[in-house]
Amino acid sequence: MSYFSISNISKSYDSQLALQPFSLELEKGQFLAIVGESGSGKSTLLKIMAGLEVQDEGEVFLEGQPILNPNQKIVSGYDEIRLIHQNFHLYPNSTVEENISRQLLHYEKIYAKSRVDDLLQLLGLTAFKDRFPRQLSGGQKQKVAIGKAMAVEPDILLLDEPFSSLDTIQTHHLIAELKEIFRDFGTTVIFVTHDLDDALRLTDNLIILQKGKVAQKGTSQQLCEKPKTKYVAQLFSPINKIPETKSSFVRPADVKVRTKGGLLGHVTDSRFLVHYNSLQVKLKESGLTWEVDDSQRKYAVGERVYLSWDDMKVMSL
Numbered sequence: 001m002s003y004f005s006i007s008n009i010s011k012s013y014d015s016q017l018a019l020q021p022f023s024l025e026l027e028k029g030q031f032l033a034i035v036g037e038s039g040s041g042k043s044t045l046l047k048i049m050a051g052l053e054v055q056d057e058g059e060v061f062l063e064g065q066p067i068l069n070p071n072q073k074i075v076s077g078y079d080e081i082r083l084i085h086q087n088f089h090l091y092p093n094s095t096v097e098e099n100i101s102r103q104l105l106h107y108e109k110i111y112a113k114s115r116v117d118d119l120l121q122l123l124g125l126t127a128f129k130d131r132f133p134r135q136l137s138g139g140q141k142q143k144v145a146i147g148k149a150m151a152v153e154p155d156i157l158l159l160d161e162p163f164s165s166l167d168t169i170q171t172h173h174l175i176a177e178l179k180e181i182f183r184d185f186g187t188t189v190i191f192v193t194h195d196l197d198d199a200l201r202l203t204d205n206l207i208i209l210q211k212g213k214v215a216q217k218g219t220s221q222q223l224c225e226k227p228k229t230k231y232v233a234q235l236f237s238p239i240n241k242i243p244e245t246k247s248s249f250v251r252p253a254d255v256k257v258r259t260k261g262g263l264l265g266h267v268t269d270s271r272f273l274v275h276y277n278s279l280q281v282k283l284k285e286s287g288l289t290w291e292v293d294d295s296q297r298k299y300a301v302g303e304r305v306y307l308s309w310d311d312m313k314v315m316s317l
Ligand SMILES: Nc1ncnc2c1ncn2[C@@H]1O[C@H](COP(=O)(O)OP(=O)(O)OP(=O)(O)O)[C@@H](O)[C@H]1O
Pocket: 013, 014, 017, 018, 036, 037, 038, 039, 040, 041, 042, 043, 044, 045, 194
């Protein structure tokens, strides 16, 4: 029996299918990222996992005990499974410390105080404990929201796009910090996001959701090297359609750019990136525009180039 299991959960809204039968098994302390575009059913899935939404079919179990949905339980939700959204849901007139300690009103006072102090320390919020939410940055507010959720020592933390109001640099720092905290506490974490890069900063255990259906499961290497759909392939890089094929594609990094031999095109745009220049090349015969990596930073806008690739790198999608 696995620690957290979901078997054949499905959900429709007004006869519109939001989630096709979805199953999952997780062990205690495992991290999982579910990546999907907007409307792919990620939030619906997390709400069902937390017992906050009624599913049409299927069941959720934590340590063998069924998670009851709002039709089956008077007060919906569980302390053991906490869901964190992008909207922080902080008490505006309570300080940082009070926001966290309000979760522990029913706990013994000495324990509650030490738990709050520990969380403030771990989350780097001790210096801000007397501030109100309006006096905090987005990243600090999100940390308080996570502190609130972690106060009751949840077994499972469900993160629903929690970093979408933060900038990329803040997000990357926060994920790195949180990863250590979750590991220290042995928390099982399911992180839902549309951003593969954010997902990979937490874990390499991935599920890709597309239109309410699992498109693919696996590690980043498996998904990058053998994507089953165009969407999965495009999460890693743009893809270029090979002319006169129905569905064969090649990645920018797998295209060789030369001064002769291959498909003729001319460079229409060039962007300086860390390791290479990213070129837009308009192919002469097909009229397609390809994105290719110029690792030697050799070609300028307007130049004629020839493109070729290794057949082993072609993806049929
Ligand atoms: N309460 C609701 N009533 C009707 N339809 C809903 C409801 N909640 C979600 N849906 C629909 O179900 C589908 C899945 O929505 P969901 O919010 O789970 O997707 P998501 O992947 O979390 O999207 P986003 O990243 O934009 O939040 C969408 O088509 C959405 O419009």
